[in-house]
Amino acid sequence: MDYKQHIKDLTNRPVSKELAFAESEYRLRIEKVRKVMDERGLDVLLVTYVPDLSYLSGYQSFGSGWYSCMVLPREGEPILHMHGLEIGPAMLTSWVKDIRGVPWSYNDGVAVGLAEILKERRLEGQRIGIWTKRPGLSIDLYEGLKRALPDATLVDASDVVAQPRMVKSPAELEYMRSSAQITMKALDAVLPVIKAGMTDNQIAAVIYQTLVNEGSEYFSTQPIVSAGQRNCFGHTTFRRTPIQAGDTVALEFGAAYQRYTSAIFHTVAIGKPSSLIQKRARVINETIDLLLRAVKPGCTAHDVAREIGAGMDEISAVPSSSRVYGYSIGLGLPPTWGEDIYFIREGIELELKPGMTFHSPLSVRVPGTPGIGFSETWVVTETGCEILTLHDRELTVVEA
Incomplete structure (x- = not known):
């Protein structure tokens, strides 16, 4: 031939x-x-x-x-x-x-x-x-x-x-908004079905089905569902693990729309969470709120990280100088939606410009205690930022 x-x-x-x-x-x-x-x-x-x-x-x-x-x-x-x-x-x-x-x-x-x-x-x-x-x-x-x-x-x-690639065009941002809409539909679909006794696979199945039914393409990063001991560590996902009272379930996923992803990270507590878990959830979400208020075009990634870093020191052993508060997201192909172009972190003197897009997953994972985390995907605007995945970030609690 x-x-x-x-x-x-x-x-x-x-x-x-x-x-x-x-x-x-x-x-x-x-x-x-x-x-x-x-x-x-x-x-x-x-x-x-x-x-x-x-x-x-x-x-x-x-x-x-x-x-x-x-x-x-x-x-x-x-x-x-x-x-x-x-x-x-x-x-x-x-x-x-x-x-x-x-x-x-x-x-x-x-x-x-x-x-x-x-x-x-x-x-x-x-x-x-x-x-x-x-x-x-x-x-x-x-x-x-x-x-x-x-x-x-x-x-x-x-x-x-x-x-x-750093600054997205209006057409790229529309794809990210479309992704965010599908992603939010999957979150709304999965939260009511989570309960003790089901497996992390069954939870993942609801996310997959909703994302695909609502128009997502094949994913850049596969939906993450992590529970039990596996949720003490990052980058673990469903593996036939039964959900039990006292667990937290980490959900992190995003629809792909013309290869653009707006991702979300949310946590569900099975039964009344301990005071430690409640504190971690509160501090993480307060820090995300501070981040979203601190973002302005013209400031640097370093400026933002320095302004908001103190809060996480209460609950995280990671030093503030090396903590990442966001990474660039947008166009992706398997295995990741992360663009690996720029980060919100101390020492990064990148000037923020309208059209730059970030995913900001903040989490605390300590072996022996339930893991917890939340996020938003957002874009820098002329006056601050637009949250693409705007949702209720309060810790979701279901009966054990």
């Missing part, structure tokens, strides 16, 4: 596109990225971090762990170089016309094929930006590029696309 001819035949077929945004918005993003490239003296970018690639090309797929790369020169049209299984999703969801593929068994072909594209564009001896600090660039690919392009200068460009 002539694989290259097969790909050519496949990509030459007319396809009804499923673009999340107008092509003009993607091209505006390309222009912004190229300005950063000019500042860094980069001749071409090899975008291997899938969320950044999606931001520029529109490409969406649950197979985001497969190899994919956008070749973005300072001039001319970009090229997508994809694992063969991802050509179909790229054709459907991306505006980029030039899509090249590599076979399923591509162990030796990725770096060589990518180098051939660069040589075709006469970029083999130039300053090439690569994503050394993000998932997607394997050691094998990096070493292969060095062998195939001995005259090239490989430069870390891991934050080049992150700069334009």
Whole structure:
């Protein structure tokens, strides 16, 4: 089989596109990225971090762990170089016309094929930006590029696309509002059904069903339901655990709408909570309230963290200097909705600007005591912030 001819035949077929945004918005993003490239003296970018690639090309797929790369020169049209299984999703969801593929068994072909594209564009001896600090660039690919392009200068460009991604467009914010609406419907659906005797899987099933029924796509982060001993630790989720009196149940989830997520974190107490749990819930929510009042365009992430940090010192052993009060959220593909671009934390001198979006999950988890946490997803506005997931954050208590 002539694989290259097969790909050519496949990509030459007319396809009804499923673009999340107008092509003009993607091209505006390309222009912004190229300005950063000019500042860094980069001749071409090899975008291997899938969320950044999606931001520029529109490409969406649950197979985001497969190899994919956008070749973005300072001039001319970009090229997508994809694992063969991802050509179909790229054709459907991306505006980029030039899509090249590599076979399923591509162990030796990725770096060589990518180098051939660069040589075709006469970029083999130039300053090439690569994503050394993000998932997607394997050691094998990096070493292969060095062998195939001995005259090239490989430069870390891991934050080049992150700069334009920081501030969301009006269209992006509308997708996040749509996500928030679906997320809130799932919270409203699940809270009344939680009771002692059921399992964390049964709780998760209600969240999954509601999110999907209401219009969510496949999730960037799977819904989290954590109870019992497992709720003493972060990043644990449902595992057939029976819900018992005295437990707290942590719920953290968010609908995906055109790959944009507005997430929420809420806690349910099974039976009357102890005074310790009540205090933790109160302090966490008071801190979130302080955070949302402190946010103003022009202030820095450091300023906000310093202003609100004292309250959590009552209930958390994590020093205020290293505590995170929010992280960037928006466009995501599995396994995470977090953008990993910026954080609300001391020492981060990032100026807050209208259109920046954050998820602020605050929690206390101490082994031997029930875990607890709450959050909101919000966007910086011209005057402060808009809470996208506005809801009653009071600790939900159900009968044991």
